[in-house]
Amino acid sequence: MTTPVIFIHGLWLHASSWQPWVDLFTERGYDASAPGWPGDAETVEQTRADPEALAGRGIDDVVEHYAAIFATLHAKPIVIGHSFGGMIAQKLLGLDLAAAAVAIDAAQIKGVLPLPLSTLRSGFPVLSNPANSGRAVSLTPEQFRYAFGNAISEQESRELFDRFSIPAPGKPLFEAAAANFNPHSPAKVETGNESRGPLLLMAGGKDHTVPENVVRATLKQYRHSHAVTDIVDFPDRAHSLTIDAGWREVAETALTWLKEQNL
Template sequence: MTTPMPVLFIHGLWLHATSWSPWTEMFEREGYTASAPGWPGEPDTVPEARANPESIADRGIDDAVEHYAAIIRGMDGLPIVIGHSFGGMIAQKLLGQDLAAAAVAIDAAQIKGVLPVPLSALRATLPVFKNPANKHRSVSLTAEQFRFAFGNALSEAESDDLYERWSIPAPGKPLFEAALANFNPHSPAEVDTANAQRGPLLLMSGGKDHTVPESVTRATLKQYRHSDAVTDIKEFPDRGHSLTIDSGWREVADTALAWLRRQGL
């Protein structure tokens, strides 16, 4: 009997790991073993995370990568890694380190070497950058800030519902690390984009995303030009940063699944 392929889901900032529940249930039905562990220090539930915001404070990119790498080392085989936002950056780092069979990076945070920083991205992250001390703190979004950063392509009611269901405080440190990536020769936001032996990678982007505009995803794709490994891109023109959790999530999940099937996974 063939062992089911493991799939590891990694969320980004301001969302709880349980926001992947529809995806894990779908992938389980499709014959995979699926898990969505939280970031290091993340409490098990949304209410606990909101009540204990400092539990995830001062956790950076390397902390998260090593956390998930340790989880992968405990698996029977290399997983498919699917990540959103900073989870998409982490997925790329794990793939570049040959710790993933394949990766799907959805609206992935800016990796080292990507230069455009659109104004909408700066506004979406302003709640963190407005105070330098937030590098070592956790920061929460208001419903209005969440609507700009995640739910701008949705109705106000749907955005507010997602905020109530899934939004949690996030560590500020990864955003400061990514912002300074091109000035740091040893930046944790660096990805081994030249690895020609890695598994396949699919980059996904939302055309209305304020937090990671599609120009960032296209610039990320160019960073892989020196690798012969499979690197594909898929754009959803009418979707925002909430595309993994809003009412249209199934289209994104089906697209990822169909791509994985084409890779023989």
């Protein structure tokens, strides 16, 4: 049987943004799919039309949603996540529900201390109003360009916004922001797990939303585990690295690493 691969998107991107990755991994012999978050509709347009379906969904809701999907598979999947999807991927791996994980520009987990100004600015459309914790919030094209598309042309950023951007629940951002003050934070990951599968962290050197120093601080959280934990940097890439014109380099890097892990 082929090895299942599950792709998990982050805030403000629809699951369809993974389609080129799904196609590539399928070509390479994996059983690849990209199921959306709870509340996501089948298409970008349908999701935009019903933002209330996403409102109030927190980190635990998303983890439970994907854990239920994993339980239907014939084997533990490889999980590949971007942004908050990268955090979810790490949680699922730490719970021994995944065979391996690739966390790309992953949102901050509990214990990560750096909080760069660019991260705050990227989250400002949500964090500026506490009431947004129970709402779904959309970005403007300008906010999307700062948070995702700052290393690509304005035209490409706008095209990606028009094609993939959806409202996002505010709750995960508030949960992550308060993680280091909450002993039971849903942003906590079992980083000391010795029996988990291998983990690859990826960082974009120009990322405003999850800067490279945040990813490196995440790597340090795994220092007490002897399980495989690797990191790859893409110095000239920003938060759009999974969906912009250079996506294939990132995907091929993940495929090469999985091959090295005999996966």
